[in-house]
Amino acid sequence: MIHPVQLAELFLEGNDRDAIGHIRTFLKTHSQKDLYDQLLTPAMYHVGELWENNEITVADEHLATAICDFVVTAVENRGQAEVGEARKVMVLGPEGEDHYIGLKMVSSLFRENGWSVKYLGPNMPLSHAVEAATRWQPDVIALSAALVYRLPTIKAYIKEFLALEPAPTVVFGGRAVSKANMAALHEQGAIVIKDLDQLERWLTMGEEPQDEYGISI
Ligand code: B12
Numbered sequence: 001m002i003h004p005v006q007l008a009e010l011f012l013e014g015n016d017r018d019a020i021g022h023i024r025t026f027l028k029t030h031s032q033k034d035l036y037d038q039l040l041t042p043a044m045y046h047v048g049e050l051w052e053n054n055e056i057t058v059a060d061e062h063l064a065t066a067i068c069d070f071v072v073t074a075v076e077n078r079g080q081a082e083v084g085e086a087r088k089v090m091v092l093g094p095e096g097e098d099h100y101i102g103l104k105m106v107s108s109l110f111r112e113n114g115w116s117v118k119y120l121g122p123n124m125p126l127s128h129a130v131e132a133a134t135r136w137q138p139d140v141i142a143l144s145a146a147l148v149y150r151l152p153t154i155k156a157y158i159k160e161f162l163a164l165e166p167a168p169t170v171v172f173g174g175r176a177v178s179k180a181n182m183a184a185l186h187e188q189g190a191i192v193i194k195d196l197d198q199l200e201r202w203l204t205m206g207e208e209p210q211d212e213y214g215i216s217i
Helices: 004-013 016-029 032-052 058-075 101-112 126-136 148-162 175-179 196-205
Strands: 088-094 116-124 140-144 169-173
Touching (some): 032 058, 032 196, 058 101, 088 148, 101 140, 101 196, 169 196
Parallel strands (some): 088 116
16 A cells, blocks of 8 residues: 555656556545545645645645645545435635645545535635525535634634524534644534544434534534
């Protein structure tokens, strides 16, 4: 099995062909979620470390991100049927948030579990998100933030979404969740989900997170 650091190197070389080859091999014995958790996320976190330490340039990071983005799209299983009255989820990042690879993975996991997904992408202005939610009436709105300083914006989004009629369930995740002290945020209603494992448990068993992240904000 390819190591995430080797995969990051392929991303940084722009070598989409070999990257896809290794990933298809991995998927013969692993799930899509394993791919995200065990290979793609650590590979991109490694790219982040190299970037932070000035060992790669912004151009290198952009190339690696583009290849990772391509890979996520290329291997996503869109064939899963949305059966009958599929539950609906709207997935987005708030205004100012540019990171979106995690959001794509979250969308993919919902799809795999038979949900109807509207992926609105990152940097979504609140008024437009509210308008879309009013029109489409999703059961769930999934929000993501990579940077801790985005949390006040996230709180504002959550508040508006929970005031909708009918109110959707709001779930929030992303790198910011593992970095911030979520206990400092107290506002009723949203479910904070630490990672894709917790998301999968919540999707398949309705099990809410039981750790320090499993609080409402
Ligand atoms: C690529 C990248 C970018 C790209 C993003 C493009 C894109 N298409 O997404 C660009 C160049 C735009 C960018 C910009 C910036 N970035 Co940046 N970026 C990264 C990098 C290298 C990878 C991000 C990524 O794709 N990770 C992989 C994904 C899969 O991980 P993830 O987002 O955490 O998602 C996982 C979980 O969190 C979870 N998840 C995510 N969302 C959700 C939602 C729900 C509901 C659930 C349940 C789960 C969940 O699921 C995923 C699966 O494991 C990271 C490094 C890192 N550690 O992530 C830095 C990083 C996040 N960036 C960083 C910084 C500083 C910035 C900038 C401020 C840089 C600047 N000075 O301009 C800007 C801010 C942009 C903005 N306004 O948002 C820092 C943040 C440091 C900090 N203190 O928090 C990092 C950590 C790099 C570093 N080591 O310094 N970035």
